[in-house]
Structures are given as structure tokens and as C-alpha cells.
Amino acid sequence: QVQLQESGPGLVKPSETLSLTCTVSGYSISSGYYWGWIRQPPGKGLEWIGSIYHSGSTYYNPPLKSRVTISVDTSKNQFSLKLKSVNAADTAVYFCARSSRAADGNCFQQWGQGTLVTVSS
Amino acid sequence: QSALTQPASVSGSPGQSITISCTGTSSDIGGYNYISWYQQHPGKAPKLMIYDVSDRPSGVSNRFSGSKSGNTASLTISGLQAEDEADYYCSSYTSSNSLVFGTGTKVTVL
Numbered sequence: 001q002v003q004l005q006e007s008g009p010g011l012v013k014p015s016e017t018l019s020l021t022c023t024v025s026g027y028s029i030s031s032g033y034y035w036g037w038i039r040q041p042p043g044k045g046l047e048w049i050g051s052i053y054h055s056g057s058t059y060y061n062p063p064l065k066s067r068v069t070i071s072v073d074t075s076k077n078q079f080s081l082k083l084k085s086v087n088a089a090d091t092a093v094y095f096c097a098r099s100s101r102a103a104d105g106n107c108f109q110q111w112g113q114g115t116l117v118t119v120s121s
Numbered sequence: 122q123s124a125l126t127q128p129a130s131v132s133g134s135p136g137q138s139i140t141i142s143c144t145g146t147s148s149d150i151g152g153y154n155y156i157s158w159y160q161q162h163p164g165k166a167p168k169l170m171i172y173d174v175s176d177r178p179s180g181v182s183n184r185f186s187g188s189k190s191g192n193t194a195s196l197t198i199s200g201l202q203a204e205d206e207a208d209y210y211c212s213s214y215t216s217s218n219s220l221v222f223g224t225g226t227k228v229t230v231l
Binding site for chain 2: 112
């Protein structure tokens, strides 16, 4: 059974880069599926950040595209998120997730537990 | 891109049916059948309840059903149970080759 676990700093200073890693167990990322990042500010709704296909193709939410990079490290069975020039509005719980189907990334069935990242000096 | 519009809250008594709407545009809901619904309990990760407008993943109760008409998708929960009390989010593929979530609906079981 596939499991996902987010990791990274819980506190990031304004203007710096937020970096998170999602470690996948029970499935090899290189075998397929889309892998995504979704965030949720405290008390607010979900926001899709972007996704990466196992081959390395990336898809980003247009409003965030200029600040986001998602990459995959198949040797470690991990994928990562980098969000640059953060501000307080980027404070959120960040989830990593796997698509429900190998063929498309339109919905996510397996999720990590989420990790809270606070942007503050 | 703007979030899909959902009612902030919906409530019902045990055993009743409720419907949550999710309104978008022809660039998202109206243009594609890649509409999903998620259930989220406090402090937990979202759980996929419906995909492709009306399909249920294995293990999801058949009390949950989805539909779409024009630019509006709907999630119906029949035979409402206490465990259904949670936040619900819709999601749609968009013409920008991206995904957009709804604003979220809090379901209260009276």
C-alpha cells in the first residue's frame, strides 16, 4: 500500500525559499502516476500547487507558476517542492499526494498527512 | 484562476439527503468531466469520494453520488450519518491544464 510522508522546515522567513520533500513508500515513483502538491492555509480551503508526472513533466497552478518548482528524485523515491519568495500568505498545511489513476492527474487518492509551514521572521 | 463556488454550509438530520453544489465556468466544470469531490475531517488529509463526475473509488459508500449540469456539479449524500459531518471540496480540471478546487462546504449533521 502506497504511503506518502512530507518533510521539511516548519518555519521559513519571508522572501526565502520554502522546500519540502515527499517520501513515497510501497510504490516506485518511476513506475508511473502523477504526484502532486496541494496546500491549505489555516482555516481555509484547498489549493492545488502543481503536479509532476513520473517522467518529469510538470504542471503548475498559473498564479504560482513563477515561484514554484516541483522535481522528482527516483533514486530516493521522493519528489520535492520549492516555492521561492514566500510571504505570510504562503503559510499553510502542505500535502503531497498521488493521482488516483496512472493515466491522468485529475484527482488524488493517496495523500500524505500534511505538514504545517509558517512564514514568519 | 478563481476557486469554484460552493455554499459555505449545508446541514441535515440523520437519514436525510443533502446536496452540495459546485459552480464554475465553461473553462472548468462545464468543459470537462474531470470533476472530483473530497471529504476532509478536521486535522486530516482529504479523502477522494467521487471522481469523473459520478464514479466512486472502491470502498466509498454508495450513499455518495455525483452529477453535473452545465457549469454546476453536485454531490448528494443520502441517508445522512453522523460520520458524514466534515468539510467537502469539489475539484475540476481546467482549460489551463491545471486543477482548481472549490471554496469548500461544511456539512453539519443536526
